[in-house]
Amino acid sequence: MRRRKKIFGLALFSAIIGCCLLCIAGLRSRVHRSERIILIVADALRADHVGCYGAPGNPTPNIDALAERSIRFTDCYSVAPWTWPSAAAMMTGRYPSESLVFPHDSKFLGYLARRPRTLAGIMQDRGFTTAAFSASRAFAPTFGFGRGFSTFPEFRNDRDAVRAAARWVSKHRNRKFFAILWLMSTHHPYHAADMPPSLRRQVSAARPCIRTGAIFGRHGLYSTAQITAHPRNDEEYSPAEIRLLHQMYEAGIHQVDRYIGHLLKATDGIPRTAILVTADHGEEWLEHGDIGHKLKLYAVNLHVPLIVHAPGYAARIQTAPVTNLDLMPTILALARIRPQTDLPGLALCSQRSIPRDRIIISEVGVAGWRVHRCSAHDDSYLVIHTLTAPPREPVVPRGGRWEYVTHGGRRATSAPDLRRALLAHESVAKRQVRATKSRPLDAKTKAELEALGYIAK
Numbered sequence: 084m085r086r087r088k089k090i091f092g093l094a095l096f097s098a099i100i101g102c103c104l105l106c107i108a109g110l111r112s113r114v115h116r117s118e119r120i121i122l123i124v125a126d127a128l129r130a131d132h133v134g135c136y137g138a139p140g141n142p143t144p145n146i147d148a149l150a151e152r153s154i155r156f157t158d159c160y161s162v163a164p165w166t167w168p169s170a171a172a173m174m175t176g177r178y179p180s181e182s183l184v185f186p187h188d189s190k191f192l193g194y195l196a197r198r199p200r201t202l203a204g205i206m207q208d209r210g211f212t213t214a215a216f217s218a219s220r221a222f223a224p225t226f227g228f229g230r231g232f233s234t235f236p237e238f239r240n241d242r243d244a245v246r247a248a249a250r251w252v253s254k255h256r257n258r259k260f261f262a263i264l265w266l267m268s269t270h271h272p273y274h275a276a277d278m279p280p281s282l283r284r285q286v287s288a289a290r291p292c293i294r295t296g297a298i299f300g301r302h303g304l305y306s307t308a309q310i311t312a313h314p315r316n317d318e319e320y321s322p323a324e325i326r327l328l329h330q331m332y333e334a335g336i337h338q339v340d341r342y343i344g345h346l347l348k349a350t351d352g353i354p355r356t357a358i359l360v361t362a363d364h365g366e367e368w369l370e371h372g373d374i375g376h377k378l379k380l381y382a383v384n385l386h387v388p389l390i391v392h393a394p395g396y397a398a399r400i401q402t403a404p405v406t407n408l409d410l411m412p413t414i415l416a417l418a419r420i421r422p423q424t425d426l427p428g429l430a431l432c433s434q435r436s437i438p439r440d441r442i443i444i445s446e447v448g449v450a451g452w453r454v455h456r457c458s459a460h461d462d463s464y465l466v467i468h469t470l471t472a473p474p475r476e477p478v479v480p481r482g483g484r485w486e487y488v489t490h491g492g493r494r495a496t497s498a499p500d501l502r503r504a505l506l507a508h509e510s511v512a513k514r515q516v517r518a519t520k521s522r523p524l525d526a527k528t529k530a531e532l533e534a535l536g537y538i539a540k
């Protein structure tokens with residue numbers, strides 16, 4: 084009898100401890116769960132132009148203040164150097180070769196593939212109200228990015244997009260939501276509305292190719308008419324003109340920062356709100372012969388800021404390599420939603436440690452569905468492989484079909500592990516790419532995309 088009592092006592096004790104542990108785990112899970120998640124994407128904002136990533140002159144006080152109380156990822160690389168493939172990767176957690184389709188007869192338009200589940204769709208299925216506020220003509224419902232969003236108004240400028248997003252956030256403060264704000268002030272033609280008057284005067288007095296943004300010729304992405312009118316345009320710029328363009332880009336960064344500050348203010352006092360700030364790709368300033376973002380895969384084209392402020396996660400700096408493929412698993416994990424197991428990315432905040440020797444792969448492919456350039460890097464080397472020459476580039480690029488570069492920018496001789504990883508990725512990517520039929524665009528969208536240089540006239 085005494086023995087039975089003892090066993091009963093032990094079982095009761097274990098059950099109480101078990102319950103306590105479960106309660107603590109449940110409480111911890113609830114405390115750490117983000118019920119409202121806002122993803123802010125500044126188009127073409129390269130990392131080293133942000134204050135907390137080392138840019139001088141305090142260009143981004145609001146982003147820096149957020150970073151102080153967030154996890155700041157120092158080495159985040161986009162999987163693609165331009166908008167459509169990068170947006171597709173962020174929205175599906177999958178490489179562009181799997182998540183984006185291109186029509187055969189268009190060089191640069193892309194559509195989100197039908198098959199992969201989208202981040203917004205999963206959030207919506209789990210009871211989150213979803214909304215996107217975009218001033219980008221590319222990140223738009225026309226190209227399939229509306230999937231999973233219950234609200235997706237499009238805007239002509241960042242100011243209107245931010246105001247609408249701030250109003251929407253305030254209105255939905257008591258609901259579970261997932262919202263994206265996509266800002267364009269950092270994208271060419273770099274016409275920030277609140278450009279300082281002295282800069283505006285210089286722009287007004289500049290040549291039309293700078294005033295109108297009809298620039299940046301050599302390697303596609305810009306219309307044939309523009310290229311014909313301004314052949315080899317980057318090389319025609321005087322040093323003073325390049326400085327002026329760069330100042331215009333910096334004015335765009337300042338404006339993006341101000342708008343982010345405006346939205347952050349709207350989230351003040353709203354509990355369990357996670358905020359992520361990143362960019363879809365970088366921007367080149369003649370480091371590799373071009374201005375803007377095109378089809379290259381160097382660090383300046385891919386290195387982006389990533390700042391994650393989330394309930395339950397202390398501020399820290401994370402230096403292991405990460406990618407924007409990680410955004411989807413990270414956001415799902417913040418919302419305590421189990422991601423699909425076959426996603427290649429990592430849930431960054433809940434990861435105990437991110438492998439320092441992780442290999443990050445990026446790819447770019449347009450025009451008839453060939454994956455024509457891939458890169459892989461770890462924390463020492465970057466390897467770029469050009470399979471086929473992109474339009475307007477020499478068949479064999481200056482560095483050869485295989486380029487090996489150290490992170491300091493020096494040429495290296497080889498990096499066998501990266502080369503192997505890249506070849507393995509390419510063989511899968513080539514099988515996954517899918518073409519689609521061309522879909523007619525309405526006249527207005529077509530004109531806007533032409534003005535941005537994405538499609539040829």
Ligand SMILES: [Zn+2]
Pocket residue numbers: 126127165166167363364
């Ligand atoms: Zn972009």
